[in-house]
Amino acid sequence: MEFLGLDLPSYGWETVLGSAISGVFLGSIYALVALGLTLIYGVLHIINFAHGALLMLAMYAVFFLWKFLGLDPYLAMIIVVPGAYVFGYGLQRGIIGKASHGRDEIILLVTLGVSIVIENAALFFFSASERSVLVPYDLDGIDLGVTYAVYPELIALGGSLLITFALWLFMSLTDTGKAIRAVAKERQGARLVGINVDHIFAVTFGIGTACVAAAASLLVPTYAVHPQIGYLFVLIAFTVVVLGGMGSFIGALVGGFLIGVTEQLGRLYLGESMGVITISVIFILVLLFRPTGLFGQRSG
């Protein structure tokens, strides 16, 4: 069929729907990764370039827990998520916050530096070879008619939605959550009412890292782990956050699903390699024409 002058293959609606559905599953993971990123941006007003590296690190953690302890990747969340929170907290409090002197351009570079160190440390210690986790149920699933949804995909979707909901509850109902929202809205004001802003920054970073760790758990059954995998996801996560709107939870969810579906449809019509470019194109277009995204607020 003809589209924008390109000669695209024709597919029956079942194939397209099936592709879209797998896009939804994929999108739920993107949403979860993006959630951490958008939270960090909303509160610290920085784009965390180390996000992908943290995802990769968490995936390795899940892998090694499976390899040496036989721990099921989903159960590994119990260990990896709190661990990631602590790691993220320490990273922000000890390194990123200290090195940046509070200046935005410097924070950008510091997170880049951190990501380079983490990625190459992984390369050095774990080597570039891919590691895969094999779970007994990764080929079983449910037949949806237009497509076959394997259990890992279903768990990923369910898990992402659950975690997003839990995070939303946390932000709305707990004191810490309210403090985080206060700092996000008005940093100086929050300081004046006695909120320890440095602590809140670190908590937020920790939660963002924890989200990424949860996403890692959900990803490992399906994706092979290697040092570059963080980089692959980070660009997608940025696109989701920018599309959905910096700082918006809903935006991360909607954006995640949109990107997931677009990527799968892009793969369907443009082939594997060119399909990936749809993401870059969307990214650029959103940055140019609607940098606040679908649900974001205008920042100062």
Add this chain to the structure above:
Amino acid sequence: MTTRERILGWAFILCALALAPLFITSNRWIDFLELTLFIAVLGQGWNVLGGYGGQYSFGHAVFFGTGAYIQALLQYKLGWSPWLTLWFAISGTAAVAAMIGYLSFRYGLRGSYFALITLAFAEAFHVVSRSWSSFTEGGQGVQLTLNQDPALALATFQFSFGGPFMKAYGFYYTIFAILLISYAATWWMEHSRFGAQLVAVRENEDAAEALGVNAFAVKMRAICLSAAITASGGVYYVQKFLFIEPGIAYGTAKSVEALFAPIIGGLGTVLGPLIGSFFIHGVGEVAKEAIHGIFGDRPGVDLILFGIILVLILAFAPRGLVGLLERVWIRLKARRDA
């Protein structure tokens, strides 16, 4: 530092670089110097936009890769002389920069957003160069024919089969010449009205606008100059290695190396990228030696160190090594004068 001191300093450095290869016999160290100067050129390209202009690009490989690809493809597909294609490589890349700059600056992208969009463009170019095989030869890359006739060495801009001097030093002096030209251009820019306006835009764009500086035009010129310098590095690369492929051209490695040197060396200074490049490559060599002894050959070690150095410099010496050296110099002079 007085002007006289500066001139002497520069003369010393440039003479040292010009004469160094004549005193070095080992190929390994010539290669080391070439690599260092190569990164110093890429770094200066980044520095023009990032150090002087304050616009941090995280996808500078897009300029390196485009320059390299134009240089390679025009020779490969049309058989043009490399001395002709290099003009197209540089101006073509500047045109790409103008497009990226127009899109980014017209829509007011700054800070993190600008870094992101440059990253996105580099990725996009990466994917396209890999997929559009009919035009770019896709994943297998472009391989240029090796010239083995010594008489044609200069004409084909390939020195591997030239006379003994050319074979040993041809590419060294090529990158040295590129360094000279690009650094001179940067120095000229720094001392011109354009440079003053660019720095003003970096410090405070609104205040600069209020004072009559057309921030958009200034940033456009900066990104084009930056791209041209970076592209010249791509030209050198293609002539030396006679091969380019999407990963080398548009991969993150070049983007990252391009920003390490100026940040560590000293943002917004002419000397910064050169010193930064020497520092990180020197440290890299030492590290590789040390690690080799313990762990054997493993990739990633030097980048770990570079990343750590980057964070340390940002934390403790934001003006980079040049800033540190200046402070030391001032203290030495004070002691001497006391």
Add this chain to the structure above:
Amino acid sequence: MLDVRTMSKSFGGLKAVSEASLTVSEGSIVSLIGPNGAGKTTLFALISGFLKPDSGAVTFNGAAITGQRPHQICHKGLVRTFQVVQPFAGLTVRENIAVGAHTRVAGRAAALAAAGEIAQLVGMGAQLDQSAGDLTIAGRKRLELARALATGPKLLLLDEVMAGLNATEIADLVAVVRKIRDSGVTIFLIEHVMQAVMSLSDYTYVLNHGAMIAEGQPSQVTKDPNVIEAYLGHGAAKRLLAMEATADA
């Protein structure tokens, strides 16, 4: 020289500037006063091109400049300073002023020299090689003024240039502003420091809640009941008159 006609600007639901009109004649010093949040800086931003008005027009020296970019307006001879000072912190005082000078002068050496002269004019000669980031608030205000002056403006928009200064500093700056006017530059200033307003202005406009509520000679305007109420609240004018009456009695 400057003619602003029924300028309006809203942000969301808030009308920041509402049908404001004013004129500044060449060679005069005109002031714009009003309580905090009245919209004075917004009006400056609209005139100097940093904001686009929703409606209204600005004419400068006969030419329409509504909606033009700040740097274009600067080249026409209208320059503004900022209420929250915006120095180029990483540069020296001389380099800061030179950026302004470059509007007229292309050569680096010439611009730096011109910067030196301007610095002497505003009394910053001793600080030329200091980093702008190291200046006190008074120094930064002066630098802001010097930078704007270096562009060779015909009309200078000064936004609260006296804020944060002590009495001596204010007196010094008032003298400098007068000197600048005497050298041929028209001045339009936003000010809270009444001492400066009274001693400098030939004419005053009063803005409240985005609208012009009074204009005239400074001595008359400050007695206008509407103006008093704008600053001191509803009924304040009556109370003041009553107090004066009992004091006289």
